[in-house]
Amino acid sequence: MGEVLDLAERAWQGELARQHTHPGQALVGFEELDPEIGFMSAFSNVGVIRTEEGLVFLDTSSLFHAKALHTSIRAWTDKRVHTAVYTHGHVDHVFGLAAFEEEARDQGHPPTRVIAHEACPARFERYRMTNGYNGIVNQRQFGFPEPVFPRKFRFPDHMVGLGETIHVGGTEIRLFHDKGETDDHLWIFLPAQKVLYTGDLFIWAAPNCGNPQKVQRYPREWAMALRKMADLGATTLLPGHGPVILGADRVRLALSETAELLETILEQTLTLMNQGACLDEVLHNVVMPEALLARPYLRPVYDDPRFIVRNLWRLYGGWYDGNPANLLPAPASDLAKTLSELAGGPENLLARAEREAENERLDLACHLIELATQAEPENIRLHEARARIYRSRTKAEISLMSQGVFRAAARDSEKKIPKRKP
Secondary structure, three states: OOHHHHHHHHHHOOOOOOOOOOOOOOOOEEEEEEOOEEEEEOOOOEEEEEOOOOEEEEOOOOHHHHHHHHHHHHHHOOOOEEEEEOOOOOHHHOOOOHHHHHHHHHHOOOOOEEEEEOOHHHHHHHHHHOHHHHHHHHHHHHOOOOOOOOOOOOOOOEEEOOEEEEEEOOEEEEEEEOOOOOOOOEEEEEOOOOEEEEEOOOOOOOOOOOOOOOOOOOHHHHHHHHHHHHOOOOOEEEEOOOOOEEOHHHHHHHHHHHHHHHHHHHHHHHHHHHOOOOHHHHHOOOOOOHHHHOOOOOOOOOOOOHHHHHHHHHHHHOOOOOOHHHOOOOOHHHHHHHHHHHOOOHHHHHHHHHHHHHOOOHHHHHHHHHHHHHHOOOOHHHHHHHHHHHHHHHHHOOOHHHHHHHHHHHHHHHHOOOOOOO
16 A cells, blocks of 8 residues: 555544645645556546556646646656546646646647536636636635736637546546536546546535635535435545545445535525525524534535535525625725724724634624724734734634635735834
């Protein structure tokens, strides 16, 4: 057993912390699972099928790990990359082909055939239109020193609709489409080998299904896809992120419980919506399934499952939250100034924010310090307190998404604080 499979067993036993989900801490390494199947572990994984006609990549990983992918694959085989399947168009899955395509041109091989869902090109076009926004999101989410997002994409050569079966070098590869983290998601099953490649429909964390800075996700369809996968009898699961899962019983359990997590949040949210509850009531009355979230493959270390409730509201109910004052609201700074005056000034808001923080009500503390700094945005003392409160909030949260937003808020205030002379 190599390092990749050793990590897989340790992950299943619950012995890992963040290594398998955090982009800066993922194991980067390749392992042969059998003579026909290889697995590249990285922040975004790659499944590799070795056939008589050449290699088939299931995803291609990110720009950050493209060099490691090329080096690892070429240490395993010199076969050309015949086909690459994008499970979806997220940038961490579609930027590992360049070195292989350059190599093919130099050696006179036919170009790699890239397959994706028919909605993938529209995603790439949207990324071009929102390049600046997505760069800012990445900076905030991952703590990059500056905005980072690509402008050029390798578009697919062949598009898939509801599904398709392809054959490469005698290997049968079944492609399925289901909405989930994206509207252009494909997942792959190799019936002869009983190998399932899930893409981001399984990531060794609570599903990234509520991400507050990204476009619509689809919890119901996601759960349905997981149920389909669980019924296939796969003995090997290759995820989009995180370690391999080996054994039919383990594969079925992991997929079924991930579906169950999404289903219970979906059912509770729709019940409350159908009873006429407003968004605030829904957010604070949906009960998270703590037993499921304690599973090593469902820990809320990347996205926060509470965000799924907001995504469901947006999907089924629109953006109106049920509070009529929020329909055509006053500018936030005007409201903050008014409430600050009523409170006797921003210093009173600050004092109460610090008291709530000491009492471990960081949620209330954040509201209060936001009002204070919006009322007096140039007040250095307020920004010092805001930075402290959001640093505390960052430490208190588990999910990378929450941590990224709160850490960015702290940094924004820290930039406004003059540096003290030594």
